[in-house]
Amino acid sequence: MSSYRPLHDGWTLTAVSRGAELAGVPASVPGCVHTDLLAAGLIPDPYLDDNETRLSWIGRTDWVYETVFDWSDDGHARTDLVCEGLDTVATVILNGVRVATTANQHRSYRFAVRHLLRAGANTLTVRFDSAYAYAEAQRAALGERPGAYAEPYPFIRKMACNFGWDWGPTLVTAGIWRPIGLESWSGARLAEVRPLVTVEGGDGGPTGRVAVHVRVERETEEPLTLTAEVAGVTARAELAPGEREAVLELAVPEPELWWPRGYGAQPRYDLLVRLGDGGADGGGPGGGPTGADGGPAGRCWRGRIGFRTVELDRTGGAFTVKVNGVPVFVRGVNWIPDDCFPSRITRDRLAARFGQAAGAGVNLLRVWGGGLYESEDFYDLADELGLLVWQDFPFACAAYPEEEPIRSEVEVEARQHVARLAHRPSLVLWCGNNENIEGHADWGWQRDLAGRSWGAGFYYDLLPAVVAELDPTRPYWPGSPYSGAPDLPPNDPARGTVHIWDVWNREDYGRYAAYTPRFVAEFGFQGPPAYATLRRAVSGELAADAPLVLHHQKAIDGAAKLLRGLGGHLPQPEGFDDWHYLTQLNQARAMAFGVERFRALAPYCAGTIVWQLNDCWPVVSWAAVDGDGRRKPLWYALRRAYADRLLTVQDGELAVVNDTAEPWRGELELVRHGLDGEPLAKEAARIEAGPRSVVRVPIPQSVGVPGDPARELLAARLDGVRALSFFAEDTRVAFPEADYEARAEPVGDGYRVTVTARTLVRELALFPDRLDPDAAVDDLLVTLLPGESAVFHVATGRELDAGRLLTAPVLRCVNEARPR
Secondary structure, eight states: OEEEEEOOSSEEEEEOSTTOOOOSEEEOSSOOHHHHHHHTTSSOOTTSTTGGGGOGGGGGSOEEEEEEEEEOOOSOSEEEEEESOEESEEEEEETTEEEEEEEBTTSOEEEEOGGGOOSEEEEEEEEEEOHHHHHHHHHHHHOOOOBSSSSOGGGSBSOGGGBOOSSSOBOOOOEEOSOEEEEEESSEEEEEEEEEEEEEOOTTOOEEEEEEEEEEEESSOOOEEEEEEETTEEEEEEEOTTOOEEEEEEEEESOOBOOOTTTSOOOOEEEEEEETTOTTOOOOOTTSOOOTTOSOOTTEEEEEEOBOOEEEEOGGGOOEEEETTEEEOEEEEEEOOSSSSGGGOOHHHHHHHHHHHHHTTOOEEEEOTTSOOOOHHHHHHHHHHTOEEEEEOSOBSBOOOOSTTHHHHHHHHHHHHHHHHTTOTTEEEEEOOBSHHHHHHHSSHHHHHTTOOOSHHIIIIIHHHHHHHHOTTSOEESOBSBOSSTTSOTTOTTSSBEEEOHHHHTBOGGGGGGOOOSOEEEEOOOBOOOHHHHHHHOOSOOOTTOHHHHHTBOSTTHHHHHHHHHTTTSOOOSSHHHHHHHHHHHHHHHHHHHHHHHHTTTTTSOEEEESOSOOSSSOBBSOSBOTTSOBOHHHHHHHHHTSSEEEEEETTEEEEEEOSSSOEEEEEEEEEEETTSOEEEEEEEEEEEOTTEEEEEEOOHHHHSOSOGGGEEEEEEETTEEEEEESSOGGGSOOOOOOEEEEEEEETTEEEEEEEESSOEEEEEEOGGGTOTTOEESOOOEEEOTTOEEEEEEEOSSOOOHHHHTSTTTEEOTTOOOOO
């Protein structure tokens, strides 16, 4: 038997570096120094104004966490201190005796401490030395390495974006960031449970196979019995004295298969593994078994598995994810840590973010390599919702040294997390790094390295060996971008995965049309956060060039790129309100243009992963959902571009994109309209797009060639889906001044806003958060032809001024009336 006791109460925090005079600050565990100092009122919110710049001392200070707890002999032979997450350079001291030193945020630890415990009061101290000091010392010892930023993040196993990124602040944390506690046990305990799930076909239907790899830790050498049970099938194994590992094989006849969202249901099966009688214990901390109650595994492990297969089709340079033998067009988004202080990320917060992803038509989350191995809640929600997970190992945008002590830490963390996540049906790919192979090949690193190690041994040798040993059920890919072999140009659109960053950095977004990629794993375009988010974050003037607004823009030359990116697409803004609307709109259009282009190339192009879904703080960035969790116009554009069925004009053709399991058939109607709404020419044809297919329909000249590009547009309609395509950019279209009737009516949980167009109304948008920060609208960026109506639902708990709800800057469109 075993027992687990969390040690989360009674902690205090003290600064121990010279010049720091903070002692006895109440501390929360799990947590970090920044959140503790913020809760105590000792620092301003680092997310507001430019407070970040005045808090850099925190990352260069040494800190001590301390608590006193009572303990009495529980009769067990062993008691371990289980640390699920220490951030990062820690010295653990119990009753004045040093237990261990650590230097890896990405792994968990277990220390035998029964011999140090005493009846009554016990003092547990965890000292955190400055991550900066440690990383800089490693850099001095191992030699400089090139990277995207001057910060020393490659020299410490810590969340890289803590050191600042082109969307994130520099807030270098320290603290006990995941649970900590005491586990007592006798005889033996489950040290690791690693179920490998596969599906085999056969004449009698599929058979689900579960190979449950079990490793035990012993303090006696008595015979042990292991049992595993799933779907009414049971397996048993005996461990003779001295044996510590076994594999239990279970075969489940005709299981229901787990599918990605949009391809089927997500049935999961409860798997129970017991050591001996198993007792009443539940799951365990990172690296070891996990289960329902989140405590250490002890003698019982519980988890939920899904039966499915996953493979990566690389035929002819392709990069196609197949689940249960079916090719999946990836409609993905990149995921960054949702907060700079991860202990604040709750399951409810993740569920809200995942709901936003699913609501936008997303079917895959790429966990980006500058962040973390995410929490159990993260992967459990992905399993539940059918959101596939591409997991980068935590390496990003730098050359990483392969020498000790870093190499051993990388192997331990990889082994822990590959074992921890092996049973997750949502996890479909392990990826070695983000952009490091490209950096070595194309960013001049080889000259700067002068022969020093840069991470190749991790990406080509160590990590694939760990995955092959511990999780052969899913593919490994050395990095992204990557073309499939070390000697190939890594960012070649014709092979593997590509990242497209000439758009945004240098090129107009129309350049996406010049690409014919196999798989786009990163591409993005910036836009500001919601008004309410920016207003909360900035106490001073809101202007595109205001110093505090610019502080919340971390991209190099980002403010200028935002304006330059408007190009000929949209007019240059006059004042903040125009800047906010037009740059948000341009972000949405740019990404919709790219997504539609690449979806129309399916199956040659097998997926897109938009940079990025989320933000970690309030910032001007590439995100679709901002740092306060508000949906930007990009989110609504993604919902259309990632819809199951899509019409899009590409290269003089209409692409009919059907990403469903049923045929899409009906009468396709193509109409060339004048801006007054009058039809100038019509064509119709019966169309059928088979399941998971794209049909390209040539656009007849009668509707595809305008008499006057500035005064005409093309409308395509099929089975309730419509696409509008203008023959000229908005800056060259002779739009009438928008004229419409708008009314707002109170409804049960907010307002219904109805807009009826008298003229063409281009990209109608409603921003109710300007009146109520908690208000949200169900749709955005709607173009109306004369006579058409749009109905918006505004969810709010407040009484709003209907007049303000129906006028700028709350209600906007491109061709709105301007003050004279």
